[in-house]
Amino acid sequence: MTFWNFFFNNKKTKIIENTIKNTGTKIFIENLKENRQKLIIYSSTNKDINLHDLEKLCDSVGWVKRPIKKVKIAIDNSFLTIAIFYYKENKKNLIGFARATSDESFNATIWDVVIHPQFQGKGLGKALMQETIKQLRYHDISTITLFADPEVIQFYKGIGFVTDPDGVKGMFWYPV
Amino acid sequence: MTFWNFFFNNKKTKIIENTIKNTGTKIFIENLKENRQKLIIYSSTNKDINLHDLEKLCDSVGWVKRPIKKVKIAIDNSFLTIAIFYYKENKKNLIGFARATSDESFNATIWDVVIHPQFQGKGLGKALMQETIKQLRYHDISTITLFADPEVIQFYKGIGFVTDPDGVKGMFWYPV
Numbered sequence: 001m002t003f004w005n006f007f008f009n010n011k012k013t014k015i016i017e018n019t020i021k022n023t024g025t026k027i028f029i030e031n032l033k034e035n036r037q038k039l040i041i042y043s044s045t046n047k048d049i050n051l052h053d054l055e056k057l058c059d060s061v062g063w064v065k066r067p068i069k070k071v072k073i074a075i076d077n078s079f080l081t082i083a084i085f086y087y088k089e090n091k092k093n094l095i096g097f098a099r100a101t102s103d104e105s106f107n108a109t110i111w112d113v114v115i116h117p118q119f120q121g122k123g124l125g126k127a128l129m130q131e132t133i134k135q136l137r138y139h140d141i142s143t144i145t146l147f148a149d150p151e152v153i154q155f156y157k158g159i160g161f162v163t164d165p166d167g168v169k170g171m172f173w174y175p176v
Numbered sequence: 177m178t179f180w181n182f183f184f185n186n187k188k189t190k191i192i193e194n195t196i197k198n199t200g201t202k203i204f205i206e207n208l209k210e211n212r213q214k215l216i217i218y219s220s221t222n223k224d225i226n227l228h229d230l231e232k233l234c235d236s237v238g239w240v241k242r243p244i245k246k247v248k249i250a251i252d253n254s255f256l257t258i259a260i261f262y263y264k265e266n267k268k269n270l271i272g273f274a275r276a277t278s279d280e281s282f283n284a285t286i287w288d289v290v291i292h293p294q295f296q297g298k299g300l301g302k303a304l305m306q307e308t309i310k311q312l313r314y315h316d317i318s319t320i321t322l323f324a325d326p327e328v329i330q331f332y333k334g335i336g337f338v339t340d341p342d343g344v345k346g347m348f349w350y351p352v
Contacts, residue, residue: 103249107250109283144350153347170323175313
């Protein structure tokens with residue numbers, strides 16, 4: 001993918017919230033450029049996500065392929081989805097995604113957090129999670145949970161997540 | 177509550193699945209009796225739960241009181257609720273409850289698992305969780321999760337739940 005050519009002078013992240021009609025909220029990542037052109041990144045809670053783009057994004061981080069039909073059901077039944085993208089020649093380029101299930105009252109659980117490898121380490125993951133938390137807090141949800149792989153535990157700690165508070169343990173049941 | 181008078185010869189739990197119209201599924205807990213009368217316990221996924229009964233049940237285990245309005249929203253937006261009860265003079269007596277949020281495709285998270293203290297240690301908690309898992313598996317949900325307080329981790333391990341598989345950690349974010 002030689003067309004990717006980014007210049008990142010620093011990683012300082014600042015979110016400017018300008019809701020733009022039908023496009024999403026503008027996320028300002030300082031000095032994010034492509035071919036010397038400043039890149040404008042958007043986030044959107046619109047569920048009208050191109051599932052093939054999402055599949056490609058998940059492929060890019062090496063996730064196991066999942067049936068698109070099941071992904072569609074999961075998105076439809078998620079309380080919240082956040083897509084992170086930019087426009088290139090009027091086409092949306094999906095570079096980040098997260099979703100949350102919720103009872104829309106007390107609890108939410110965040111799933112499928114992904115940033116395209118080309119855009120990792122630029123503050124986009126942090127911006128994505130801050131946007132997710134902001135949306136859930138807007139709905140007065142006070143317990144926001146997730147299950148973190150070992151390599152991203154520090155990342156989530158940096159955003160304010162804690163592991164095992166008061167000895168509470170995340171537990172899993174899988175079919176045998 | 178002197179009217180409670182139970183005789184439990186052993187704790188062996190066996191679930192007989194007889195769906196009874198409008199009442200729920202009969203759960204057979206061996207030798208569960210009240211005043212020498214065998215007690216017939218039912219489970220139901222019907223969301224038409226008396227919220228005051230649920231509040232009383234949560235009170236009985238010392239949970240912090242929650243606004244009924246918020247509880248109603250949480251139940252309405254849960255994928256699954258399981259109520260455990262028996263009939264006395266044609267009145268339902270709620271003695272157990274659990275609910276799960278889900279994307280209805282891949283994942284589910286179980287919340288608010290409660291058994292009335294008078295009925296704890298009789299195998300009802302296990303029956304409640306087995307019913308919850310059965311319902312979620314029926315919908316082909318393969319990752320069933322929960323957050324367990326330290327004192328119930330062993331109970332969930334007995335049902336087949338595992339903590340921190342491959343180092344995956346349950347994490348929480350609370351408003352500051």
